[in-house]
Each structure stands twice: as C-alpha cells, then as structure tokens.
Amino acid sequence: MSTVSAVRTRRTIKSFKPDPIPRELLEELLEAASFAPNHRMTEPWEILVVGPSTRALLNHKTNFGGAPVVLAILSKPAKTEVDRDEYYAAVSCFILNFMLAAWEKGIGTGWSSLGLSKRAQEVLGIQPGYEVVGLIPVGFPAEVPEPKPRTPIQTKIKELP
Ligand SMILES: Cc1cc2nc3c(=O)[nH]c(=O)nc-3n(C[C@H](O)[C@H](O)[C@H](O)COP(=O)(O)O)c2cc1C
Secondary structure (H helix, E strand, C coil): CCHHHHHHHCCECCCECCCCCCHHHHHHHHHHHCCCCCHHHCCCEEEEECCHHHHHHHCCCCHHHHCCEEEEEEECCCCCHHHHHHHHHHHHHHHHHHHHHHHHCCCEECCEHHHHCHHHHHHHCCCCCCEEEEEEEEECECCCCCCCCCCCHHHHCCCCC
16 A cells, blocks of 8 residues: 555544454554654653553543554653644654554554543543543454545645745
8 A cells, every 4th residue: 555545545443343453563553653753753652552441441432433452642741842742743643653554454543532631541540741642442444434525735725935
C-alpha cells in the first residue's frame, strides 16, 4: 500500500472483530510510529496498554467498539508551554504514524478523547504533568465506514506576498 493510499483509505473504526493482535505486531507498529518527527529528539510519547479491568472502569459507551487492544498514548511532562505544544504535536504525529502503519497491515484504529476527562485520568493513574493525547482502540475492523468528505483544500489555502 502506498503512503498516499494509506492516508486516503484509513478510517476511524467503530466496530472491531474480537481476533487478537499479536503483541509482537503491536510492538512492531509502535516502533514504526516512533519514527515520527519530534523536535530535539525528545520522543515525548509514552504508551499504556489498557488491561481488561482498567478498561472496564473507563466505562466507554461502546467499550471501544469491542477492540481487542486499547492504548492510552501520553505526552510527557513539559517545562514550558512551548515544549508542551511541541510534545503534544509530536505525540499526535506518533499516533497518526501508528494508525497508518496499522492500516497497511489491515488493522483498524480509532481515537477517543475520553482520556481528557479527569475521571478517566484517575482510572488510568495518570501522573501529574502527563497528558492523555488519545485513547486508541486497535483491532481488525468488523466494518469500515465510508469516507467522510473533506472540504476542498483550495478553500484552506491563502497566498502570502
Ligand atoms: C484529537 C482527536 C480526537 C478525537 N476524538 C474522538 C472521539 O472522542 N470519539 C470519536 O468517535 N472519534 C474521535 N476522533 C476521530 C474523528 O471523529 C474522526 O477522525 C473524524 O470523524 C474523521 O473520520 P475518519 O478518521 O474516518 O476520516 C478524534 C480524532 C482526533 C484527531
């Protein structure tokens, strides 16, 4: 699959098959994701593999579509606001890399903002200064949604003199 094809065909998956994701493959995808751009090689991402009892406490409305794996992807504590923004941006790149690498292997992902809630952060045991950038369900898709149309990009482009 070409990069552009992965970018264009990836979808947010809402419903997963129960088939497990081999741990080795999961780590291979996370390792590929770690080639994300990151300023000064801070590699600001950390990954929690959310086990069944923690997951149950999260009480997600669809239980993450039945995904066999749920990851919490964290951005590490930063000393300044600029560092915080850069860390968050790098971690977002990491997540998208992971999603695209997974998609190429036929594995679907989603992105839940539930990790922004105080309660979810307590359940996950998030330490001060860390941010939960996304809760990411991972698994083989039971269903792949149609693409959501995008605004023509020309309307987003402005020329500067
Ligand atoms: C920062 C961020 C937070 C998101 N949070 C949620 C969420 O809480 N629940 C959800 O269903 N999708 C969430 N999404 C996924 C978007 O809804 C999805 O990417 C968008 O609808 C476009 O669909 P597509 O990814 O299939 O192209 C999130 C995406 C991003 C980047």
